[in-house]
Amino acid sequence: MELQAYLDRIGFVGTPAPDLATLARIQRGHLEHIPYENLDVQLGRRVTLDPAEAFAKLVTAGRGGWCYEMNGLFRWALEAVGFRVTAMTGAVLRIERGAAAIGNHLALTVDLDEPYLVDVGLGDGPSEPIPLREGRWRQGWRTVGLERLEAGWWRFHNHERAFATSFDFRHGPADWERLAERCDWLQTSPESRFVANAVCIRHEPEGVVALVGRVMKTITEEGTADRLIDDAEGYARALSERFGIRLPQAAGLWPKISLRHDELFGPAPAAPEGS
Numbered sequence: 001m002e003l004q005a006y007l008d009r010i011g012f013v014g015t016p017a018p019d020l021a022t023l024a025r026i027q028r029g030h031l032e033h034i035p036y037e038n039l040d041v042q043l044g045r046r047v048t049l050d051p052a053e054a055f056a057k058l059v060t061a062g063r064g065g066w067c068y069e070m071n072g073l074f075r076w077a078l079e080a081v082g083f084r085v086t087a088m089t090g091a092v093l094r095i096e097r098g099a100a101a102i103g104n105h106l107a108l109t110v111d112l113d114e115p116y117l118v119d120v121g122l123g124d125g126p127s128e129p130i131p132l133r134e135g136r137w138r139q140g141w142r143t144v145g146l147e148r149l150e151a152g153w154w155r156f157h158n159h160e161r162a163f164a165t166s167f168d169f170r171h172g173p174a175d176w177e178r179l180a181e182r183c184d185w186l187q188t189s190p191e192s193r194f195v196a197n198a199v200c201i202r203h204e205p206e207g208v209v210a211l212v213g214r215v216m217k218t219i220t221e222e223g224t225a226d227r228l229i230d231d232a233e234g235y236a237r238a239l240s241e242r243f244g245i246r247l248p249q250a251a252g253l254w255p256k257i258s259l260r261h262d263e264l265f266g267p268a269p270a271a272p273e274g275s
Contacts, residue, residue, distance in 0.1 A: 001055040003080040009059045018082035031203035035064035035243040036123040038194045041187045051076040067121030071106045074120045084111040087174040094168040103182035107169040123201040124162050124208045141221035200243050213261045
């Protein structure tokens with residue numbers, strides 16, 4: 001793994017230093033250049049916590065990944081620059097799912113003048129470092145926040161139109177065994193939303209673009225616009241043009257994606273005769 005290759009991948013120009021300005025630039029560059037996606041889970045390819053595997057996939061192969069890969073690679077890169085990073089056990093939507101959520105997210109803080117929560121693995125999560133203290137912060141077109149909970153827990157509150165509205169974490173060393181167990185469960189269990197749905201998300205300068213199943217969503221300060229993908233060719237083209245993912249095998253996912261959409265929303269109405 002070479003730091004310069006990662007910096008080239010995220011469009012970072014210049015010499016990085018372990019300071020807040022560099023941290024913010026790396027986080028934003030990662031979010032805009034490396035998409036969040038779970039296509040390997042859909043294709044039945046095993047995903048691990050190994051940052052070297054994440055580097056090969058996200059940097060060398062030009063793909064994206066989910067939280068364990070995205071934040072795992074991000075952590076490695078930050079440490080290579082010279083940042084002091086704490087990997088933590090996160091819990092997306094613990095407010096709804098309880099203890100079963102613990103370990104379904106790899107969370108990170110960076111120690112500078114004070115600890116900062118950083119994240120590139122939530123999909124449409126924070127776009128800038130957040131001081132580890134209670135409050136709300138405006139980040140471009142949206143507002144996010146941190147809340148201190150009981151028993152050493154913190155809760156990150158995402159913006160109001162986010163796919164994942166919150167995640168919890170304890171500011172301390174990660175439970176890697178728990179993270180590995182949840183990583184395996186999320187990519188194999190029929191109850192996992194990552195097994196059920198194909199998802200791709202990427203930050204853009206003015207918003208977030210997401211492909212959830214066959215629905216393309218563009219989320220900005222003005223609102224959310226949806227567009228339905230029509231066929232396998234259109235799906236592969238959307239992955240390439242909007243997310244930079246060139247994966248021929250993804251077209252083979254179309255029957256499953258289309259069937260899942262019909263199960264959730266009903267089949268699309270047939271076009272009228274003569275149209």
